[in-house]
Amino acid sequence: MSKTTLFLTLLLGGWFLIVSNTKDPNNPPLVRTGAPGETTCGATGCHSGGTYTGNITITGIPDTIQLNTEYTVTLTHKSNAKRAGFELTCLDNSNAKYGTLTAGTGTSIGNQSSNGRQYVRQATPKTLSTVDSTASWSFVWKSPATAPAGNTAKFYFASLASNANNNKSGDNPLVGFKQFYYATAVSATGDLAETAGIKMYPTVVTDALRIEMANASEAQVTVFALNGRQILRTQINGGAGTLPLQYLTPGVYLVQVEIDGKTTTKRVLKQ
Numbered sequence: 001m002s003k004t005t006l007f008l009t010l011l012l013g014g015w016f017l018i019v020s021n022t023k024d025p026n027n028p029p030l031v032r033t034g035a036p037g038e039t040t041c042g043a044t045g046c047h048s049g050g051t052y053t054g055n056i057t058i059t060g061i062p063d064t065i066q067l068n069t070e071y072t073v074t075l076t077h078k079s080n081a082k083r084a085g086f087e088l089t090c091l092d093n094s095n096a097k098y099g100t101l102t103a104g105t106g107t108s109i110g111n112q113s114s115n116g117r118q119y120v121r122q123a124t125p126k127t128l129s130t131v132d133s134t135a136s137w138s139f140v141w142k143s144p145a146t147a148p149a150g151n152t153a154k155f156y157f158a159s160l161a162s163n164a165n166n167n168k169s170g171d172n173p174l175v176g177f178k179q180f181y182y183a184t185a186v187s188a189t190g191d192l193a194e195t196a197g198i199k200m201y202p203t204v205v206t207d208a209l210r211i212e213m214a215n216a217s218e219a220q221v222t223v224f225a226l227n228g229r230q231i232l233r234t235q236i237n238g239g240a241g242t243l244p245l246q247y248l249t250p251g252v253y254l255v256q257v258e259i260d261g262k263t264t265t266k267r268v269l270k271q
Contacts, residue, residue: 028085030110032046041085050163054078056077056086056174058155058176065143067147071142072104073139075138077161080161081171089119090153090154090156098151098153102139104138105138107138122137147182157176181254198214198257203269204269208243213259214239219259223254225254232245245270253267253270
């Protein structure tokens with residue numbers, strides 16, 4: 001081998017090592033959000049050895065969401081690390097893809113055929129300027145046009161806290177989760193609230209919730225906490241009924257009305 005050939009070989013090898021190791025965490029592989037059935041960037045053979053602490057949050061989606069609506073979401077990483085990246089997916093109650101993600105500046109979209117899920121992740125990592133500083137990325141999530149009654153949007157996301165040494169050592173993931181509920185009643189089989197003539201009032205409850213049905217005489221009514229725990233289940237007869245809710249802790253609850261196998265759900269605030 002000539003000296004020129006040897007030099008070019010060494011130069012090419014060095015360039016390859018630089019490119020392959022820079023920008024950690026560089027546009028991470030998919031299925032790394034910590035969602036059900038997934039790992040994170042801390043999986044075996046990936047990043048490890050770090051002890052960084054911090055948190056990751058998402059903002060831009062209201063506490064109650066509307067169907068068929070676009071929301072600009074911002075994911076923020078705050079930690080004592082030196083560099084950060086992220087990956088996020090949104091799932092429904094069956095852990096399937098929910099809604100549509102669209103990339104923003106500095107992010108990219110990936111679709112995984114094996115699980116049908118969609119992911120948004122950083123296109124390039126970001127440097128944290130000081131200890132406990134932040135890095136953020138923005139993208140768009142559009143809610144589905146229709147949704148089964150009681151369904152929720154569950155966001156799973158993970159962010160790598162890196163020491164910026166351009167390899168996979170000395171890093172660790174931070175994991176986050178946030179769930180959102182719909183502001184309006186949704187049904188898989190049609191607008192039951194309209195066809196049955198259901199009215200619930202007041203929206204802000206102090207002592208009791210009144211339910212009236214213009215086009216139905218009987219219904220099963222269930223009250224759920226936002227975490228899905230059943231609080232109360234009762235039968236309404238004669239087209240109307242009153243639910244005593246004065247004993248509930250102040251907060252938001254889901255009231256589900258079921259008639260002939262069809263359901264509609266409404267959020268109420270207990271003061």
